[in-house]
Amino acid sequence: MNGVIILDKPAGWTSHDVVNRMRHILGQRSVGHLGTLDPLATGVLPLVTGSLTRLAQFYTASEKTYEGVIRFGFATNTYDADGDPVGELNAVSPTLDDLQKLSTQFLGLIEQVPPPFSAKKINGVPAYKLARRQQDVVLKPVQVEIKEFVILSVEGGRARFRARVSSGTYMRSVAHEMGQRLGSGAHLESLRRTAVAEFDIAQAHTLEEIEAQIKDRLKDCHSGKNHPDPSDPCHSDRSFVFPQGKGSEVEQPAVVWGGHSLRQAQGKLCPPLSPPPTPSTEPRLSPGIESLFVHPRQLLPHFPSVTADEPTAARIRSGRPINLPDLSRARQVKVFAGQSDLIAIATRVAGTLFHPKIVLASESQALARNKSGREASDSEGWEP
Numbered sequence: 187m188n189g190v191i192i193l194d195k196p197a198g199w200t201s202h203d204v205v206n207r208m209r210h211i212l213g214q215r216s217v218g219h220l221g222t223l224d225p226l227a228t229g230v231l232p233l234v235t236g237s238l239t240r241l242a243q244f245y246t247a248s249e250k251t252y253e254g255v256i257r258f259g260f261a262t263n264t265y266d267a268d269g270d271p272v273g274e275l276n277a278v279s280p281t282l283d284d285l286q287k288l289s290t291q292f293l294g295l296i297e298q299v300p301p302p303f304s305a306k307k308i309n310g311v312p313a314y315k316l317a318r319r320q321q322d323v324v325l326k327p328v329q330v331e332i333k334e335f336v337i338l339s340v341e342g343g344r345a346r347f348r349a350r351v352s353s354g355t356y357m358r359s360v361a362h363e364m365g366q367r368l369g370s371g372a373h374l375e376s377l378r379r380t381a382v383a384e385f386d387i388a389q390a391h392t393l394e395e396i397e398a399q400i401k402d403r404l405k406d407c408h409s410g411k412n413h414p415d416p417s418d419p420c421h422s423d424r425s426f427v428f429p430q431g432k433g434s435e436v437e438q439p440a441v442v443w444g445g446h447s448l449r450q451a452q453g454k455l456c457p458p459l460s461p462p463p464t465p466s467t468e469p470r471l472s473p474g475i476e477s478l479f480v481h482p483r484q485l486l487p488h489f490p491s492v493t494a495d496e497p498t499a500a501r502i503r504s505g506r507p508i509n510l511p512d513l514s515r516a517r518q519v520k521v522f523a524g525q526s527d528l529i530a531i532a533t534r535v536a537g538t539l540f541h542p543k544i545v546l547a548s549e550s551q552a553l554a555r556n557k558s559g560r561e562a563s564d565s566e567g568w569e570p
Contacts, residue, residue, distance in 0.1 A: 187214065188236035188528075188546065189479035194390035195223050195231040195379075204393070208233055211397055212475075220245040221382055222305070224358070226266050229379035230387055237547040238528070244486055247353045248383035249333070254376050256345045256361040261371035263317070264303040265358035269373070278343060278370040285337045285345050288367060292335050292360055297327040301358050330355040344375065384487050391478050399475045482520075482528040489531070491520045499523040502530045507541040514538045 195204055201222045209217045218239045220232040229252075234241055259276050262269030300306045302323035303314045313323050334350035349357060358374045365372025380387045483491060490513055498508055502521055510532075513519055519540060521530040532540035 187212065187476070187479075188238045189234075189476075189482070190220075190238060190241075190385075190485060191233050191235070191396070191479045192385050192389040192391065193231040193233055194387070194392050195228055196393070197228050198225055200225050201231060204231060205233065207393055208235075208396075211393070211400060218242055221248060221250070221353070223379060224266065224268075224377070226268050226374070227377040227379060229377075230382050230385055230390055231379075232382055232385050238482075238485075240544050240546060241485065241531075243544075244531070245383055249350065249352060249381075250355070250379060251348070251350045251381035251386075252357055253348050253378050253380055254346070254357060254374060256347060256364065256372055257375040258343045258345070258365060258368065258370050258372045260373070261362060261365055262373045264373075265301045265356075265362040266374040267376070269303070273371050276370045278368070280340065280343070280345070280368060280370070282337060282340045282345075284368075285340060285364075288364060289335045289337050289347070291367075292332050292364075295329055295331050298330045298356065298359050298363075299327045300325045300356055301362070304356065328354060332360070335360075384484065385480070389480065396475070396478060399478065482522070482526050485528070486520060486531075489518050489520045490516045491522060493522045493524070494529070496523075499529060502532070502542050503545060505542055505545055507535065507539050508532065509538050510540050511538045513540070518543065 191208075193204055193208070195201070199207075201219050205217050205219055209215060212235065214235055216237075216239055217233055217235050220234060220242055223229070223231055232245075257267070258278055258280055260271045261273050263272050264270075300313070302317040302325065304312075304325075306313045306325055308316060308323065308325070313325060317323050331352040332349060332355060333352070334348070336348045338346045338348060340346075349360075351357070357377055361372050361374040378387075492510060492513060494502060494508070499521075501508055508521075510516075510519065513534075514537065516534060518531055518533050520528060521532050521542070523529050528546055530542040530545045533543040535541045
């Protein structure tokens with residue numbers, strides 16, 4: 187499936203953990219995210235699937251909004267609550283007025299040093315790997331922009347805040363530096379991302395909610411409810427091991443057909459009453475799952491949309507330029523075939539002439555590519 191779905195990331199999971207989980211839930215290898223969240227953080231994690239993973243290039247500089255808590259009194263080596271305390275403990279309770287005045291020093295364009303436990307690279311090696319080996323980590327400051335930073339309340343040495351920042355900003359570093367300026371030490375105790383680009387927390391779904399949609403579909407399939415046609419494919423369920431320290435192993439009940447589990451049958455059909463699943467049949471997600479995805483027309487709202495007729499769509503799909511006289515002032519446009527099939531992002535090259543910057547595969551093309559990728563992986567003994 188080609189689409190964008192907004193996850194409410196649970197605490198304790200890396201963004202890569204979530205991507206792997208979604209690959210298993212959707213039975214789809216092509217899944218990526220639009221901006222990493224630290225394991226401690228929760229909230230908005232947009233995931234892209236199928237050919238829409240190619241849209242990630244348009245979200246590299248996305249603005250982000252956070253809510254969280256800074257704890258004053260001691261610093262940690264990771265700058266957040268997952269790290270070990272460093273320095274002396276200080277029983278301090280800064281006032282709301284003190285912190286509101288201090289927060290203004292971080293507004294606007296600032297030079298920020300990333301945390302030593304971060305993905306920033308030093309001579310090609312991620313800084314966190316060097317930090318784990320207790321090697322010296324010296325990172326250069328980078329320019330970031332904090333557009334809004336409001337201290338909402340203070341209680342017992344903990345300050346609750348809201349911030350709106352540019353891409354690449356570390357709220358962990360903000361918390362650490364505030365502690366340094368107060369001379370008390372501080373770290374980021376909790377963080378929740380409430381928005382990324384055009385996506386916000388109101389659109390987010392939990393992994394449990396998404397998985398429940400799959401299970402409901404399977405239940406209907408295997409009971410025969412709303413599934414009169416045995417050739418109508420539904421999604422297979424799979425087991426998944428939670429990341430170490432973040433839960434326990436969960437083995438989903440095996441779906442059995444003729445003495446063989448659904449995983450053993452290479453096809454993705456629900457167990458029919460007559461012939462077994464056809465290996466070449468691809469899964470189709472239930473309408474319930476599809477309703478959780480963001481409608482393609484809502485993506486990249488700053489790009490105008492144009493709906494192509496069949497000849498124009500064919501021209502775009504072959505990578506040839508098109509003429510769009512009504513959009514002569516736009517730099518880039520979204521091109522649709524029908525209401526929801528996003529087929530390309532086109533860039534204006536001259537006057538009203540637009541050339542497809544990226545051409546997105548259709549559902550059938552994406553399924554074929556996904557299938558070939560799985561077959562190649564299976565031959566290497568790897569299961570997506």
